[in-house]
Amino acid sequence: MSPRPGRTDVTKRKLFDATLRLAGTRGMVGLTVDEIAAEAGVAKGTVYYNFGSKDGLIDALLRYGVDLLAARLSSADGDASDTLSRLIDGMLAFFAEYPTFAQLLVSELWRTPGQWQQTLSLLREQVTSIIRGQLQRLADAGELPEGVAVPTASAALFGTVLVVALDWQVFAPERSQEEVRDSVLTLVRGLRGTVG
Amino acid sequence: MSPRPGRTDVTKRKLFDATLRLAGTRGMVGLTVDEIAAEAGVAKGTVYYNFGSKDGLIDALLRYGVDLLAARLSSADGDASDTLSRLIDGMLAFFAEYPTFAQLLVSELWRTPGQWQQTLSLLREQVTSIIRGQLQRLADAGELPEGVAVPTASAALFGTVLVVALDWQVFAPERSQEEVRDSVLTLVRGLRGTVG
DNA sequence: CCAGTTAAACTGACCAGTCAGTACAAATAA
DNA sequence: TTATTTGTACTGACTGGTCAGTTTAACTGG
Numbered sequence: 001m002s003p004r005p006g007r008t009d010v011t012k013r014k015l016f017d018a019t020l021r022l023a024g025t026r027g028m029v030g031l032t033v034d035e036i037a038a039e040a041g042v043a044k045g046t047v048y049y050n051f052g053s054k055d056g057l058i059d060a061l062l063r064y065g066v067d068l069l070a071a072r073l074s075s076a077d078g079d080a081s082d083t084l085s086r087l088i089d090g091m092l093a094f095f096a097e098y099p100t101f102a103q104l105l106v107s108e109l110w111r112t113p114g115q116w117q118q119t120l121s122l123l124r125e126q127v128t129s130i131i132r133g134q135l136q137r138l139a140d141a142g143e144l145p146e147g148v149a150v151p152t153a154s155a156a157l158f159g160t161v162l163v164v165a166l167d168w169q170v171f172a173p174e175r176s177q178e179e180v181r182d183s184v185l186t187l188v189r190g191l192r193g194t195v196g
Numbered sequence: 197m198s199p200r201p202g203r204t205d206v207t208k209r210k211l212f213d214a215t216l217r218l219a220g221t222r223g224m225v226g227l228t229v230d231e232i233a234a235e236a237g238v239a240k241g242t243v244y245y246n247f248g249s250k251d252g253l254i255d256a257l258l259r260y261g262v263d264l265l266a267a268r269l270s271s272a273d274g275d276a277s278d279t280l281s282r283l284i285d286g287m288l289a290f291f292a293e294y295p296t297f298a299q300l301l302v303s304e305l306w307r308t309p310g311q312w313q314q315t316l317s318l319l320r321e322q323v324t325s326i327i328r329g330q331l332q333r334l335a336d337a338g339e340l341p342e343g344v345a346v347p348t349a350s351a352a353l354f355g356t357v358l359v360v361a362l363d364w365q366v367f368a369p370e371r372s373q374e375e376v377r378d379s380v381l382t383l384v385r386g387l388r389g390t391v392g
Numbered sequence: 393c394c395a396g397t398t399a400a401a402c403t404g405a406c407c408a409g410t411c412a413g414t415a416c417a418a419a420t421a422a
Numbered sequence: 423t424t425a426t427t428t429g430t431a432c433t434g435a436c437t438g439g440t441c442a443g444t445t446t447a448a449c450t451g452g
Binding site: 024025027029030099102103106107108110111112121124145147148149152153155156157159160162163164166167169170171183184186187188 | 220221223225226298299302303304306307308317320341344345348349351352353355356358359360362363365366367379380382383384
């Protein structure tokens, strides 16, 4: 699709990073293009040359971030017995590495019609379908109790880990990732059909 | 202090309602005072007369909403065995009744320093402390398995129900409250130390 | 050459906040 | 009872600033 990598990829990456660096405190609305460009060490016009608009930039950023997350989750394969643990760890690690992306997701994902709603619905589907696949493997292995609807559980698990990760960063940053992961595991222990 | 009740309470209520009516689609930032005033059938100046600033209005709205939620949760008393069910039902019912308030919470609560962060921290504490109290009753009754940290579980439960409620409204509005409640119960079944 | 980038000035819409003035009810005076 | 004052609530035109997006002319590295 793209014959020459070109310099634009580097520039785009710089803009993504800069935007994530800034979006945490101020949110996506109320974040100026001038600011983003300055933070990225790039001229304002470059933003418009590469993305066409502020919306275009954010749209591309969301896709970029979700691709990263999806890559992590897909590689959570392995023994069925600790699939859940790997899945949660993968999400937590990602959200710990890109905290502002988690904030971005949570603050935009459930906005009815909102401007990036269409993109976000696609991205939500992309992520939950991976989780669904992993959970289905558990179900096939008989590791899930009766009556657990896999699609519902997937969406709930995604949302739960998302907010728990944010709560961790914002209100209890001193806790370790292991502690947090174990807390989530405890909470969803019912899924595994065992009581530890 | 105030000999006459005055009209302001009615006006404030009108502004709260109008804001909630609008905040769902556009979020809090990127929502204009002119719009809110128009929706409430009130002049722009009235907003400033009553709340001093846009921030003041939102601040007051958040407190108003959380008071309503807290009232619901506090009344979730009763038999220890279905405390969890009542708690979840109460939250779901509230979020179903004030869907935009849930969106407001989720999109603002985890913004680092953000403008209403201080208010929101207080409100989060107010709500989770109630949940904490209810869960503690369960723990005292020996209904929680060993190793469950009540404060952590409370925060996680709150976040989980919040996102599940939003997911329900945005992505699966055809499901009934009972279905959703049962899904959450299944998910957190581990907390009760029983498997069905 | 030329795709990508830069710096700077500019436009036009939009919007938070202001302020002089209106409406009206209760308190007080005549 | 009627007239006058006072305080509270509200109004909406206006201001000053901000910001997305545009335009242009010049620069740079491959």
